[in-house]
Amino acid sequence: MVGLSLGEKHFIQGGIAQDLRSDGRKRLTYRPIYVETGVIPQANGSARVRMGGTNVIATVKAELGRPSQLQPDKGKVSIHIDCSSTAEPVFEGRGHEELSTELSVSLQRSLLGGKSGSGAGIDLSSLVVVEGKICWDLYIDGLVVCSDGNLLDALGAAIKAALSNTGIPRVQVASSASGDEDQPEVDISDEEFLQFDTSGVPVIVTLTKVGKHYIADATAEEESQMSSAVSISVNRKGHICGLTKRGGAGLDPSIILDMISVAKHVSEKLMNKLDSEIAAAEASEDES
Amino acid sequence: MEFVSPEGLRLDGRRPTEMRQIRAELGAVAKADGSAVFEMGNTKVVAAVYGPREVQNRSQQLSDQALVRCEYSMANFSTGDRMRKPKGDRRSTEISLVIRQTMEACIMTHLMPRSQIDIFVQVLQADGGTRSACINAATLALADAGIPMHDLVTSCSAGYLNSTPLLDLNYVEDSARGPDVTVGILPKLDKVTLLQRISCRLCMTDTTGEYKGIRISTRWINYNEG
Numbered sequence: 001m002v003g004l005s006l007g008e009k010h011f012i013q014g015g016i017a018q019d020l021r022s023d024g025r026k027r028l029t030y031r032p033i034y035v036e037t038g039v040i041p042q043a044n045g046s047a048r049v050r051m052g053g054t055n056v057i058a059t060v061k062a063e064l065g066r067p068s069q070l071q072p073d074k075g076k077v078s079i080h081i082d083c084s085s086t087a088e089p090v091f092e093g094r095g096h097e098e099l100s101t102e103l104s105v106s107l108q109r110s111l112l113g114g115k116s117g118s119g120a121g122i123d124l125s126s127l128v129v130v131e132g133k134i135c136w137d138l139y140i141d142g143l144v145v146c147s148d149g150n151l152l153d154a155l156g157a158a159i160k161a162a163l164s165n166t167g168i169p170r171v172q173v174a175s176s177a178s179g180d181e182d183q184p185e186v187d188i189s190d191e192e193f194l195q196f197d198t199s200g201v202p203v204i205v206t207l208t209k210v211g212k213h214y215i216a217d218a219t220a221e222e223e224s225q226m227s228s229a230v231s232i233s234v235n236r237k238g239h240i241c242g243l244t245k246r247g248g249a250g251l252d253p254s255i256i257l258d259m260i261s262v263a264k265h266v267s268e269k270l271m272n273k274l275d276s277e278i279a280a281a282e283a284s285e286d287e288s
Numbered sequence: 289m290e291f292v293s294p295e296g297l298r299l300d301g302r303r304p305t306e307m308r309q310i311r312a313e314l315g316a317v318a319k320a321d322g323s324a325v326f327e328m329g330n331t332k333v334v335a336a337v338y339g340p341r342e343v344q345n346r347s348q349q350l351s352d353q354a355l356v357r358c359e360y361s362m363a364n365f366s367t368g369d370r371m372r373k374p375k376g377d378r379r380s381t382e383i384s385l386v387i388r389q390t391m392e393a394c395i396m397t398h399l400m401p402r403s404q405i406d407i408f409v410q411v412l413q414a415d416g417g418t419r420s421a422c423i424n425a426a427t428l429a430l431a432d433a434g435i436p437m438h439d440l441v442t443s444c445s446a447g448y449l450n451s452t453p454l455l456d457l458n459y460v461e462d463s464a465r466g467p468d469v470t471v472g473i474l475p476k477l478d479k480v481t482l483l484q485r486i487s488c489r490l491c492m493t494d495t496t497g498e499y500k501g502i503r504i505s506t507r508w509i510n511y512n513e514g
Contacts (some may be wrong), residue, residue, distance in 0.1 A: 003349075014463075041330065042330075042338045053318035053319050055316070059365040062369070076512050080364065082364060084334070084361065084408070085361065086317050086334055086336035087319070089338045089408070092359050092406075092408070093359070139370050141364045141365045143364075143365075143412075147412070148319055232489055268296075270328070
């Protein structure tokens with residue numbers, strides 16, 4: 001991991017206390033975000049997001065499946081994150097599993113809503129083809145190519161961009177009078193694609209507490225000095241969709257409330273910035 | 289299935305000895321000591337090099353040369369059908385070994401005793417020829433890291449389908465299960481460092497034909513990257 005000397009640690013902590021971090025940012029400023037869409041042509045949708053040294057790829061693959069018995073009117077979405085060993089030599093072999101699982105679970109909590117599927121960023125009922133019989137299963141795969149802190153926010157942004165890049169083929173159900181047990185036959189169009197409404201997909205803002213203050217978009221060096229971090233996912237309406245706390249140190253409840261209101265404010269800027277980047281990426285993809 | 293049309297063109301419109309479009313980019317992984325992205329058509333791999341640095345596991349330390357390690361992994365989304373495979377299955381272990389041996393041969397390991405060099409290769413998209421794409425990416429990443437090498441290894445695959453030697457097979461041609469060969473060459477020293485033949489039924493004249501094609505292509509790679 002990051003090896004810092006005592007002097008460097010003091011420099012980082014002192015900078016944060018004085019609202020001037022080592023790369024010249026203020027406490028709540030994000031690094032510039034770059035979005036590229038359509039990077040993996042084999043997937044239904046994909047995006048690469050870069051924030052400083054952090055570089056992640058998210059892809060969406062859609063497969064036809066069967067809805068679960070409990071929710072016959074909803075499709076299924078799963079999120080799986082992998083940390084490539086190119087990002088950090090410690091991820092070699094099974095070394096990445098702990099972090100990969102932590103990130104996958106946090107993203108599922110932030111983006112997929114509760115067990116019933118309510119409150120999910122994606123409208124799950126739009127994934128149903130024939131109620132109780134056929135639905136789309138969305139597999140969201142994330143890959144961390146290079147890690148320089150704040151992976152969760154970057155992955156959240158990449159998934160949002162990948163979802164808005166996703167086209168689901170239009171499905172025609174053959175109207176043959178089949179028995180109740182049979183799966184109806186379907187005809188998958190390879191020309192017509194449906195786009196998702198991704199306006200409900202939240203963005204994730206992680207506030208990392210270093211010393212007495214908390215910062216947004218921490219780098220790997222700053223993360224090594226953190227006492228705890230709170231990840232808050234906020235949607236466009238300003239509603240909190242998910243909340244995760246990491247790190248061992250306890251937080252005063254009033255600080256958490258304060259963090260939530262700050263995150264809500266920061267997320268507005270982040271959401272607008274991300275939307276314009278996604279629109280620009282889609283435009284440049286169409287041109288080429 | 290017909291892989292070469294009567295006009296002498298392949299499924300993707302290439303001539304039998306034509307390579308796919310290649311593209312290389314250095315420094316894609318900011319935190320690594322050296323890194324590269326290498327694309328051959330739709331095949332896309334990222335390689336990152338960490339080192340030379342202190343040996344992590346003391347028992348593996350070599351007193352007269354550097355320890356070279358390599359890990360090959362495929363992203364879940366790299367193939368057409370989504371797959372969930374754990375790291376370290378037999379195929380990736382074998383490819384890791386091949387890459388390690390190939391790179392070890394061209395790194396001047398005697399200059400860096402008691403140190404370790406890690407090469408990590410990640411396949412983002414697989415469309416045939418991942419083995420050679422990984423070797424090319426690893427070479428570029430090592431060069432980007434400034435690690436002393438005898439020469440840059442270049443690699444390419446070739447196969448034999450419909451009585452025609454074909455250069456740089458894509459996924460469809462690769463899954464036709466014809467004989468194929470992956471070659472790694474040190475072009476300046478004019479030596480072969482890697483030669484892997486899969487499947488049989490290949491007479492010597494065909495092999496030399498393929499080999500010639502590969503030599504031309506590797507020169508071409510070097511010319512383009514230089």
